[in-house]
Amino acid sequence: MKNLEIAAIFYAMADILELQNVQWKPIAYRKAARSIETLSEPIEEVYKRGGINALMEIPGIGEAIAKKTEEYLLTGRVAEYERLKKKIPKGLREIMELQGLGPKKAIRLYKELKIDSIDALEKAAREGKIAKLEGFKEKSEKNILKSIEMIKKGKERIMLGVALPIAREIVQELKNVKGVKRIEIAGSVRRMVETIGDIDILAEIEGHSKEVMDRFVALQGVTNILAKGEKKSMVMIRKGKYDIQVDLRIIESNSFGAALQYFTGNKEHNIELRKLAIAKGMKLNEYGLFKGDKQIAGKEEREVYSKLGMEWIPPELRENKGEIQAAMINKLPELVELSQIKGDLHVHTDWSEGTASIEEMANAAKKIGYEYIGISDHSKSERIANGLDEKRIEQQIEAINEIRRKVKGIKILHGSEVSILPDGSLDYGDDILKRLDYVIAAVHSRFKSSKEEMTKRITKALENKYVKILAHPTGRLINERMPYEVDLDRIFEICRDRRIAMEINSFPLRLDLNDVYVRKARDYGTMLCINTDSHAIDHLGYMEYGIAVARRGWCERKNILNCMGHEDLMKWLE
Numbered sequence: 001m002k003n004l005e006i007a008a009i010f011y012a013m014a015d016i017l018e019l020q021n022v023q024w025k026p027i028a029y030r031k032a033a034r035s036i037e038t039l040s041e042p043i044e045e046v047y048k049r050g051g052i053n054a055l056m057e058i059p060g061i062g063e064a065i066a067k068k069t070e071e072y073l074l075t076g077r078v079a080e081y082e083r084l085k086k087k088i089p090k091g092l093r094e095i096m097e098l099q100g101l102g103p104k105k106a107i108r109l110y111k112e113l114k115i116d117s118i119d120a121l122e123k124a125a126r127e128g129k130i131a132k133l134e135g136f137k138e139k140s141e142k143n144i145l146k147s148i149e150m151i152k153k154g155k156e157r158i159m160l161g162v163a164l165p166i167a168r169e170i171v172q173e174l175k176n177v178k179g180v181k182r183i184e185i186a187g188s189v190r191r192m193v194e195t196i197g198d199i200d201i202l203a204e205i206e207g208h209s210k211e212v213m214d215r216f217v218a219l220q221g222v223t224n225i226l227a228k229g230e231k232k233s234m235v236m237i238r239k240g241k242y243d244i245q246v247d248l249r250i251i252e253s254n255s256f257g258a259a260l261q262y263f264t265g266n267k268e269h270n271i272e273l274r275k276l277a278i279a280k281g282m283k284l285n286e287y288g289l290f291k292g293d294k295q296i297a298g299k300e301e302r303e304v305y306s307k308l309g310m311e312w313i314p315p316e317l318r319e320n321k322g323e324i325q326a327a328m329i330n331k332l333p334e335l336v337e338l339s340q341i342k343g344d345l346h347v348h349t350d351w352s353e354g355t356a357s358i359e360e361m362a363n364a365a366k367k368i369g370y371e372y373i374g375i376s377d378h379s380k381s382e383r384i385a386n387g388l389d390e391k392r393i394e395q396q397i398e399a400i401n402e403i404r405r406k407v408k409g410i411k412i413l414h415g416s417e418v419s420i421l422p423d424g425s426l427d428y429g430d431d432i433l434k435r436l437d438y439v440i441a442a443v444h445s446r447f448k449s450s451k452e453e454m455t456k457r458i459t460k461a462l463e464n465k466y467v468k469i470l471a472h473p474t475g476r477l478i479n480e481r482m483p484y485e486v487d488l489d490r491i492f493e494i495c496r497d498r499r500i501a502m503e504i505n506s507f508p509l510r511l512d513l514n515d516v517y518v519r520k521a522r523d524y525g526t527m528l529c530i531n532t533d534s535h536a537i538d539h540l541g542y543m544e545y546g547i548a549v550a551r552r553g554w555c556e557r558k559n560i561l562n563c564m565g566h567e568d569l570m571k572w573l574e
């Protein structure tokens with residue numbers, strides 16, 4: 001899959017062009033990069049299917065960018081990028097990517113203080129040199145240091161939406177090597193944690209491991225072989241702008257379950273299990289569960305849990321946050337599953353910033369097997385996203401009525417992602433809102449308000465009786481934007497009392513609410529709704545990540561609004 005590599009090139013081109021004061025182009029390149037990065041289908045497949053024209057169907061990709069994409073797919077490079085790259089120092093690009101700084105200020109720091117690396121920037125900020133520049137304040141200095149900290153953390157941890165496909169691709173590739181009997185993803189990827197440090201893979205081999213190890217260190221994208229042995233190899237893999245370490249361990253058949261348990265973690269969960277084993281006069285390690293010298297479990301993971309006196313615990317729950325105690329008395333939640341989702345209620349179309357038509361989206365949802373799909377384009381104040389003004393949403397009402405007659409076998413609901421304006425009012429009047437099946441309210445601006453202001457703003461919006469879902473409730477973007485400050489406990493209560501669902505936004509960059517808040521919401525008795533916020537047909541597949549967040553938050557089917565069938569949903573929306 002070359003998506004991330006191509007996206008990285010376009011991000012870089014945007015930055016360099018900005019440095020050269022080129023107008024508009026940087027925005028276009030960034031939009032294209034974001035789009036390609038979050039495409040769940042390999043871009044080479046898109047190209048194979050329909051060449052340049054198919055590429056141009058991806059959101060944000062026009063002819064010029066489609067041609068550069070083609071050039072990369074055919075030649076492995078983009079000539080214009082090679083030309084541009086020669087024009088800037090290396091460290092400067094990293095500085096331009098810092099949150100709260102941006103290319104323009106980065107360039108000034110470069111010109112006025114000769115800052116050309118993150119380290120130099122950190123030093124200057126610590127010494128108070130930046131605050132002295134015109135247009136910079138002490139606060140910007142603090143923000144810079146905070147962003148540097150985030151970048152350093154972000155370097156270590158990669159979005160699940162990036163890591164999981166990489167892990168699966170590797171497993172798929174190694175599965176076919178001769179002698180591989182069993183191969184599993186372990187670690188934080190198996191627990192579906194929102195960001196991933198490294199990828200752990202375990203394999204059971206018949207015969208010698210040489211062949212699989214040879215293939216492993218020669219995988220596409222390997223930039224560095226950290227270790228290569230008979231039992232364990234470690235490599236660094238680069239996918240676009242991401243570098244990730246992947247470890248492969250060879251495990252004996254009768255220890256495979258114990259090793260899978262051990263290497264899945266997390267650490268606190270494992271410590272607790274080991275303590276429990278000791279208390280029962282046993283010993284637990286990566287080779288098995290032992291009584292004296294005798295192994296009493298180890299081949300299968302389920303055995304290990306059962307011999308310790310508890311139900312098998314789904315990996316998503318393994319955090320030592322009560323799951324062990326619950327498993328011992330058979331009180332684990334029956335976690336929600338992807339197959340229980342009946343529809344997606346947050347989906348954009350080509351009426352705002354999506355790429356597919358309403359009809360295409362509806363047909364794609366039908367193909368997944370959904371009972372319903374909720375079309376929810378942006379409201380009028382989202383000008384960059386081509387939000388719909390009153391006239392266009394009237395037209396959309398007509399259009400959807402038309403499509404309902406044409407597309408059978410799936411219910412099409414008409415909603416809208418209505419922006420919450422800074423004063424807490426909604427972007428449309430009630431005369432429009434009442435004509436929709438449901439309203440999703442969302443904050444898209446002024447993220448830096450105080451906690452009180454933001455809480456007041458959202459609270460006011462939730463008082464509108466047509467609001468049924470609160471989208472991406474904290475506004476965070478993983479590794480890019482911190483959540484805004486808001487009194488979530490208050491919001492959980494209001495949503496519960498007013499029967500408003502809080503969204504688990506499954507878009508890989510968002511995962512908002514996160515697992516911790518989801519569990520809290522569930523404990524409050526607040527309804528949740530897992531949506532993809534799709535901007536293209538293949539984004540509908542992101543549902544899997546939202547399900548992971550819900551499972552990590554201990555949610556069952558009954559906690560999730562869109563596990564309801566169409567009839568029950570309509571009653572709930574009434």
Ligand SMILES: [Zn+2]
Pocket residue numbers: 417442444471472
């Ligand atoms: Zn939104």
Ligand SMILES: [Zn+2]
Pocket residue numbers: 346348417533
């Ligand atoms: Zn949206």
